[in-house]
Amino acid sequence: MWAKNLMFWAVCAAGVLTLAAAILPSSDTPSGIRSVETKVDSDSFRSVVEQVNTAFRGAWQARGITPAPRADQLTVARRLSLGVTGTIPSLEEVRLIEAHQQTNTTAWWLDRLLADRRSAEYLAERWARVFVGVEDGPFLRYRRRRFAAWLSDQLFANRPYDELVRELIAAEGVWTDSPAANYVTATLDSNNDDRPDPDKLAGRTVRAFLGVRLDCVRCHDDFLGGDWLQKDYQGIAAYYARTRTGWTGIRDVDEGEYETDDEKPQPVEPCIPFQKDLSIEGGTRREQLAQWVTHRENRAFARTAVNRSWATLFGRPLVEPIDSIPLDDEVPAALDLLADDFVANGFDFRRLLHLIAATEVFHLDSRAAEGTQLSQKHDEHWAAFPVRRLRPEQVIGSLVQAASLKTLDHESHILIRTIRAGNKNEFIKRYGDMGEDEFDDRGGTIPQRLLMMNGKIVSELIKHNPVFGTASGRILMLSPNDPTTIETAYLAVLTRRPSKEESAHFGARFADPPADNRSYQMEDMFWSLINSTEFSWNH
Numbered sequence: 352m353w354a355k356n357l358m359f360w361a362v363c364a365a366g367v368l369t370l371a372a373a374i375l376p377s378s379d380t381p382s383g384i385r386s387v388e389t390k391v392d393s394d395s396f397r398s399v400v401e402q403v404n405t406a407f408r409g410a411w412q413a414r415g416i417t418p419a420p421r422a423d424q425l426t427v428a429r430r431l432s433l434g435v436t437g438t439i440p441s442l443e444e445v446r447l448i449e450a451h452q453q454t455n456t457t458a459w460w461l462d463r464l465l466a467d468r469r470s471a472e473y474l475a476e477r478w479a480r481v482f483v484g485v486e487d488g489p490f491l492r493y494r495r496r497r498f499a500a501w502l503s504d505q506l507f508a509n510r511p512y513d514e515l516v517r518e519l520i521a522a523e524g525v526w527t528d529s530p531a532a533n534y535v536t537a538t539l540d541s542n543n544d545d546r547p548d549p550d551k552l553a554g555r556t557v558r559a560f561l562g563v564r565l566d567c568v569r570c571h572d573d574f575l576g577g578d579w580l581q582k583d584y585q586g587i588a589a590y591y592a593r594t595r596t597g598w599t600g601i602r603d604v605d606e607g608e609y610e611t612d613d614e615k616p617q618p619v620e621p622c623i624p625f626q627k628d629l630s631i632e633g634g635t636r637r638e639q640l641a642q643w644v645t646h647r648e649n650r651a652f653a654r655t656a657v658n659r660s661w662a663t664l665f666g667r668p669l670v671e672p673i674d675s676i677p678l679d680d681e682v683p684a685a686l687d688l689l690a691d692d693f694v695a696n697g698f699d700f701r702r703l704l705h706l707i708a709a710t711e712v713f714h715l716d717s718r719a720a721e722g723t724q725l726s727q728k729h730d731e732h733w734a735a736f737p738v739r740r741l742r743p744e745q746v747i748g749s750l751v752q753a754a755s756l757k758t759l760d761h762e763s764h765i766l767i768r769t770i771r772a773g774n775k776n777e778f779i780k781r782y783g784d785m786g787e788d789e790f791d792d793r794g795g796t797i798p799q800r801l802l803m804m805n806g807k808i809v810s811e812l813i814k815h816n817p818v819f820g821t822a823s824g825r826i827l828m829l830s831p832n833d834p835t836t837i838e839t840a841y842l843a844v845l846t847r848r849p850s851k852e853e854s855a856h857f858g859a860r861f862a863d864p865p866a867d868n869r870s871y872q873m874e875d876m877f878w879s880l881i882n883s884t885e886f887s888w889n890h
Contacts, residue, residue: 391458391705399692404711406684410732419725419735422716424448426890428460429846431708433741433889434664435464437473438748441758442822442843461708465701468761471507475499476744477663478506481559482519483537485784492596493536494526501530512656512698513645516560520641521634525600532601535594545595549609553588557624560644562655562676565624579624585609586622590640603635625651625678651678653690653698660703661689664713666739666889685710712736717890738890740795746887747778747808753844753881754812754822778808795887803882813877815870827873833861837876844880 390396411418425440428448432440440448451459464470479499487495505515522531538548538555557563565584592609595602610616621636623629629646631639645652654676662668669686670676676686693703707713717736719725729735741749752759781802803809815824822843830836837857841849849857860872880886 391455391709395692396702396706396709399688399706400709402688403685403706406688407710407712407733411734414728414732416726416728416732416734417720417723418711419716419718419729420720421714422736423847424456425846426716427457427714430664430713430736430889431457431461431464433745433749434666435461435470435474435704436467436748437742437745438469438752438759439844439846441752442756442839443758445842445846457708457714458705461705465704468503468507471503472499473744474506474663475503478502478659481659482534482555484555486537488537489539492526492539493533494530495533495537497527497530498533498537506700509699509701512693512700513647513652514698516645516652517638517641520556520560520644521637523601523603529600535591535601536596539596545597547591547594547596547601549588549591549594550584552591552594553584556640556644557587558674560655561649561651562658562670562674563624563651563678564672564675582619582622583624585611585619586624587640589619589621590636592621593636603637647694650687650690651676653693654682654686656698656700657686657689657693657703660700661686661707664704664707665737667737736890738888741887741889743779743782743784744775745889746782746803747775749886750778750809750812750881751775753877756822756825756843778802778806781806803887809878809881813874813881815874823873823877824870827869833858836861836873840873840876840880844877845883845885 410416425445425448428444429439432438432444448456448460453459476499479495479502482502483495483498487493502515518531519534522529522534524532526532526536535547535552538551539546540548554566557565565579565587567579589609593604593607595604595607608618609621610618621639623640623643626643626646626649629643629648631642631646633639634642643649654670655674658668658670658673658676662673669683676682689703689706692706693699696702712733713736715734715736717738719729719735725735730737782799783796812821813823814821815827823840826836826839826843830839834854837854838848841847841853857872857876860876861869
């Protein structure tokens, strides 16, 4: 009997480990890709930052705008953590930030975040939404989770962005062994078993990598005053017309043409819609398209990457809509300054994030100085940090982290990470996923507020439980006095210290009830902080 019991528990343990391995991506770094150290103290780096700052200052001066004051360091650290890991800093990390003695705390903190596997996983999921959408697709020929894990590896290793995109567009092989091929197989459907959809691929390619919307001319020329023609869309789609899938995975064949959707279909030759003078060498049609998209002189490619990276840190792109950047019209000077540096430095994604985080506008407060007010002009011209509602995964990530005093990362126990992943999936399902249009400034909903106020996950996370390590329980047990209890709770949940009024308010509540009711007051304070507007917004 004991042998059967032992076997039963062994099978259960194996099942748990298998489930965890499926949920949690690999932490291995792909071989052959070397991480590039970001030199934030170099003359070229400082020069670009100063040029960007000068461009914004000039715009403020021309319009008579006084920018918001500089935000405190913990606020900036919170922005960075939310932007690249999808969660607020832990209390453990807050103590590290405050203990940091060097001058450039922002660069130091961003370096730590980018060296943390959480950042690669979070950013990979954000960019995967752009590249392959959010749907699971045809399971037998599409692995979204495998694609996101591969993308995480590339970002963690700081692979040059142009190389990464070329592999996506021209990938060959089986979608499991060659994860980049999932970019193509994501468009497969049951009506056409062996041919990826060239129309979907055309629309996604120009929107994701070039910031151009051609979907509107898929069926006819633009009749609303635009310059795009139906042949522009068809010309891009034709590059994918010879792509097939089979037992050997994605491959290109020697025949097959894209045809017009007319009564008498006509073949369409591959054709690029703009910058036709860029040199393209030989290769398959998809390889030719990949060369043109990522060409150093294809300004739309670098601009689009910069615009989305800016939006990732700010919650709002420099140019809106994010996937409709004018090719010829004027754009913010900062966009071109950062795009030029991105190209000049080999499409270094980490350097780009460091540049954006080093700018003056990223360090501005979201509130006006005392005695002044912010106006619409401040928002339009980046004279204050934009206030944006947190994404669903940022809300649950921050909730889970606020409930733990220690940092929840890849060093955490595998069971903790597995439970965290399960809570995250359940919460996002109920809270509502934003889908591909992640930078639409949508309002909150009543179900979202009810989930935060009365949801089971929130209730469990704020519960006073020092034995199992909830933050509310640990803080109450370890704090020597009420002021320390209140201050520590604020740091854990809102990444700041309480004001005198806030300390007095909660201090009075802790002073009134008997000692055996202090745990209730602690849970009540955590609930109040988590349900505050400040917690659910980036600012």
